[in-house]
Structure formats: C-alpha cells, structure tokens
Amino acid sequence: MSDPLFQAALAEVAAAVEAELPRLLPQPAGHTAKLDHAMAYACLGGGKRLRPLLTVAGADLFGVARAQSLRAAAALEMLHCYSLVHDDLPCMDDDDLRRGRPTVHKAFDEATAVLAGDGLQAQAFAVLADPATHPEPAVRVELVAGLAAAAGPRGMVGGQAIDLLAEELAGQGKTLDMAEIGHLQALKTGALIGFAAEAGAILGGAAMAERQALRSYADAIGLAFQIADDILDHEGDAAMLGKRVGKDAAAGKATFVGLLGLDGARARAAALTSAAQQHLAALKGDTGVLHGLAAFVITRRS
C-alpha cells in the first residue's frame, strides 16, 4: 500500500510548499501583525498538501520550473486553507480542532479568523497574478480565471452553501440523494482539486486534450477522496484524523457511507481510482507519482 515513489514526492512537495508559503505571505509587522500571524498559522504546520502535489506533479509532466509550479501550488493551498478557516467558524461547522491544533478562531479570535480567511483569498490571487508565477500574462490570467471559478459560487463556495442546506434538510428528517451529494462534493471539494491538477497543465502550456485528461483524473480522485473521507469519518479515530469524527452522520447529513453502505462506498471509491488512473494513459511523461496519488487517496488512514 505504501508507494515509495509517491511518498517521497509527497514529502518533497509538502516541504517545498511549507518553505514557499512564508515567502508569499505578509511578514508579520506593525499593527497588522496579529492578522499576519493568523494567516500564517492557517497555512503552515500541517495538511497533507495533496493539492500542491497535484499542481506540481501535473506541471512536472510539461517541464515547468519548480519555482513557478510551487508558487501556483502555494496559492491554491492558501485558497484551500482560507476555506478551512471559514468552515471552522462557530456559525459554520463550529470546530475547535483542525489538524490536531486549535482552529484559527480559537487560537486568535473570531473576527481575526474572518479577516485571515479573507486575506488569504486575496493573497492567492495576488500570487497567481504576479509575473514571478509565469512570464506570460495570458497564462497568469487563465490561472486567475480558473481559481476564481473553482472558488466561487459555482464552485467551492456554492458547495458549502449546499452543505448548509443539507444540514437544514437533515433537521427536517430529509437527506440529499446520491446525485445531489455528488453535486455537493463536486463543488465543495472537487472544483479546487480538479483545478489544482489543471493548473499544472496551464502553466505548462499543455494541449487541450492533455489538460482535459489531467482534469478528469483529478475530478475522479476528488470524488474518491471525499468518499474515503466519509469512510474515515465513519470508522476513523479522532487522534489519527486530528478532528472530530462521526459528526456528519451524527448531524443526520447524507454521507456516501449512509447512501451506499460501507462496502458500496469502498467499491465506488476503488472504481473512481481506476478511472482516474485510466485518464493518465492519455498523458506522455512519467505519471508514476499521479498513479501513486490516486491509490493513496483511498488507502490513507487519515
């Protein structure tokens, strides 16, 4: 189950992104120091960094310099981390713990958490728009457009809104059906995961067919990742995950495990992983790391 090539790549990219992020975040200074610290706290010290790996491994296929792909990867990670900060707020999921540490509104305060998330979103776009990310304005603006679509009301934020609705419906004893929960996840987590891989192809000036293959690959593992998350939430333990478990099912929300059963969910995740790996066949270059990532998504224990 442990793929040494993939594990080495994940560790390498995680370390490189951890080093890149502080260079791209505001240096804590003066009267904004608390905000600056909160933004760094939200981004640093944890996370699997799967999105950065998707961007970097995707970009590697097209010979993109790491100096560029790591910037894009860090920008996407900022966007992802902002969404976690806001998702953890008392008016949202009300979580005290994230990656085994106090959430931002617990470590700082609620107002600072709102602003830190807001600032991270702006900073993600600032990084993508910076010439250091790619010399061609057309490439940079395509990255911006892609991230804005993935993050916006028909992407991640839309998915979070459907998640709120699902919770409201659960209170009335209703649940989403399989198509609806698939749509929710495609927006809430799928859009950014799909774009993370596509961003590598955009940086590399890939042909549309290759870009589409990478996108389809990532869309499939995005959904597999979410199904695996439900399985972990169903059977995992809090110490390993660094967050509360069983909360979705306890809240009466529809989960893939609830809809498909545990075996059905496992089978669906495995089928998506196979589909993802088949999309890689359309790509030239060494896709070993991306193959390993697809397998990891459903075998991970946290």
Place this chain on the structure above:
Amino acid sequence: MSDPLFQAALAEVAAAVEAELPRLLPQPAGHTAKLDHAMAYACLGGGKRLRPLLTVAGADLFGVARAQSLRAAAALEMLHCYSLVHDDLPCMDDDDLRRGRPTVHKAFDEATAVLAGDGLQAQAFAVLADPATHPEPAVRVELVAGLAAAAGPRGMVGGQAIDLLAEELAGQGKTLDMAEIGHLQALKTGALIGFAAEAGAILGGAAMAERQALRSYADAIGLAFQIADDILDHEGDAAMLGKRVGKDAAAGKATFVGLLGLDGARARAAALTSAAQQHLAALKGDTGVLHGLAAFVITRRS
C-alpha cells in the same frame, strides 16, 4: 453645492452598475439559490456607487468603452460589498442595519453571510479575468493584481485588522494617533478607492504619469471621504445615513473629529479636496465629473 454635471454622472453610473451587477452575479438556481440571493442582496439596492463612478469616469478620460469599464466597476463594487457583509457580522461590527435595510446576516443567516462575502470576492476576480472586461490578457492580469493588493493583508483587510486593534486599545483607554489612524484609513478604505480610479487608467492604457495622477487624486478623496464620514458620524442622523451613528466615538475609538476637533477635521477634508482637484490638472480630457466628485465627498449629507 449640488453640481448638476456630477449628479447626472453619478445617477447614470449608479443605474448602469445596478443593471450590470445582476448580469455578472450567479443567477439564483437550484440548491445554491439562497447563497445566490444573498450575494445579489449584498450588492443591489443601494449604495452611492462612488467607486464605480471613479472607475468609469477615470476610464472615460482615455476613451474606454463603457461595456468594459462598467464590468471593472461592478467587480470593484462586488469586492466593496463583500467587505461590508463581513464587516457587519456579529463578530465584527455587529450591525443589524445597512443602507436602511437588514444586513445580510440578519436577512439571511450568519453562515450564508460569510459565504456570500467569500463568493463575492471570488466573483470579483472572475469578472476582471474574463476576456469581456478587456481583450488584452496583460491588462486583465494587471487589474487582478491591483485588486488583490488593494483587497489583501496590506490593503483593505489589513486596515480592518488595525481597526480591530484600535477597538482593543480603546478598551484599555488608549487611542491611535493621527498618523496611525491615517494609515488605518489608507488601508481600510483608501486602497480600494485609490485602485478604483487607477483601474480606469489601466483599462485605458494610460501613461504612468496620468495613472499616477488619477491614483493621487483618488487617494486624497479617499481620505477626505473618511474624514467626512467621521464628521457625519459625529453630527449626522441615523435615518439619513441608514445606519447607527456615533458608534465609533461611543466605542472609544480614535476618530478624525476626536483628534482634530470638528473644525480641524472640516479644514483637513477641504484641503484634501483641493489637493485632489490639483492632481486632475495633470490629466487631459474633461475632468469635470471627477472635480465634482471631489467636492461632493465633503459636502454630502449621507
């Protein structure tokens, strides 16, 4: 005091932006309808639309098509409106009323208000990155970079963080001095107002000297606007303003009126308005509307 040329331009641009915004916002549909409605509610039905006028009147100087400048203006207005939604949250200013209507978290709920603000920020970048805003990728990405800087931790969000600090200090009986409160306002409201005018010059491919003149003009009226706001907050009435008055002074926060006295604040605002109008002398073309806007900023009653 009422400048007919300026008033007509303001009314025209306000109506045009009010018509443009719904075309650029997600159409309420399906499971995201509540979020979509909240985003529209946050943007529509009010506001002076001074930022859009800055962008459009600035762009007019360089012969930019209104179809383009109105898109950029609408994007900046989305960014501004998102900041108001988050600013009104219970953990921030905790305001129930905005422009005489219930704030977004009152009309909808707190979680939806967080997401609506987040979605508006993403959508603002999506609109700027769209080829319909300008055919040149280099222009679009410059707009994106400018907005990201104006909105981020060294712009608007940074200013909001200093505002939180000011409130904390007020609780300890300390207040910011004149330089500090000037810095706060330069970030919190000045950055976006300055960029609103600059965006018109960027769209028009203006020479750097013209772009800088427009920026300096807008920086001056941005600060004058804020001083006028403090004066209105000191002496205005809630019905006219559509929001609570006297709250900053009541919270013990430093205000320009508190630091300079009422007459001193009025004199400072008038001097800034003159300075703004002098910057316009560096520009060719008809700057009548921008002259009128500078005068309006300190004579407005709401």
